Every structure is written in C-alpha cells, then in structure tokens.
Amino acid sequence: MTTEQTIAALAVAATILVGLAGVGGALGGVWLTARLTGRQEAATALRDLRMVLYFDATNYARQREATMNMLTIEPLHRGRVWDPYPPEDEQTVHEINTRMRILAPKPVALAWRQLLLADSVVCQAVWGILADDGQPYIEQGHPDITAVTEAVDQLAAAIRAAVGADQHR
DSSP states (O other): OOOOHHHHHHHHHHHHHHHHHHHHHHHHHHHHHHHHHHHHHHHHHHHHHHHHHHHHHHHHHHHHHHHHHHHHHHHHHTTOOSSSHHHHHHHHHHHHHHHHHHHHOOOHHHHHHHHHHHHHHHHHHHHHHHTTSSOOOOTTTTTHHHHHHHHHHHHHHHHHHHHHHHOOO
16 A cells, blocks of 8 residues: 555545534434423423412412401400301312422422421411400400511511522522
8 A cells, every 4th residue: 555545535534424423412412402491391391380379378378368467356246156267278279289399409499398397387276265255366466476477577578588589490
C-alpha cells in the first residue's frame, strides 16, 4: 500500500467515525430531549397536584377560621342548632391528610398538622364549654381560638413559600 492509499484510507476511516459520531450525537440528543421532557412533564403534574391540594387545604383552613369566628359570637347561637364540626368535615380532613402525606413538602405538612392539632383542642373545648342555651360558645380572644387562627396563618405562609419554590424550579 502506498502512502497515498494509506492517507486515503485514513481519510475514509475518519469520515466514517465523524459520521458515526454525528448519528450517535443525534440519537443521544433525541434520547436526552425525551428524557428531559418526561421529567418536566412529571414536575408539572406534581406541581398541579400540589396546587389542588393547597387549594383544598386553604379552603378547609378558612372554613375552620370562620367557625372560630362563629364560636365567639354568642347571639348568633341563640335559638339555633348549629354543629361546628359537621361529619362531612371529617371526610374532607381524611382526604387532605392522605394527599398531604404523599405530595406536600415537609413545612406544609407540618403546618397542616399544627392546624389540625389546634382545631382538635377547640373541638374538645366546644363540647366542654357550653352557653346557657346549650350551644357552643367560647369567649373571643380565648387562647385555643387564637391558636387555630395562628395555625391558619402559618399554613397559608407555608403554602405561599412552597408555591414560590415550585415556580423557581
């Protein structure tokens, strides 16, 4: 084999290697793009599930806050039967609890549990402190009522922080 033939063979081999690298790079790019897109779709789906959870938790928290306000307004209860803890609330709490365990970041889950704890203290107090007409009534500014209101605020702050963190990912 002459020098010219050797140089030509090396040039052909180099062209084949460059071509293979180009094909490999193109296939790798397709694979990488598909993988990144899949991750982005999964992150978007998780964010969407969390947003629904945050909405439900915030809605429930605001209902509890309204209940705390109702418990401190004695005249509202006169002559009226009112259950501050209807049975459907229990089902809602169970559903939110399940999703919190699966989806929520730790600060949001902790704030949620703190709200439930504060609310359970008020629930016990409601049935222990009854107004003259047999309706639940707690003095405004009662520490248990304040604890629920603060827990609602802490949950809202934790959710705002989590939503902000999700948007910056």
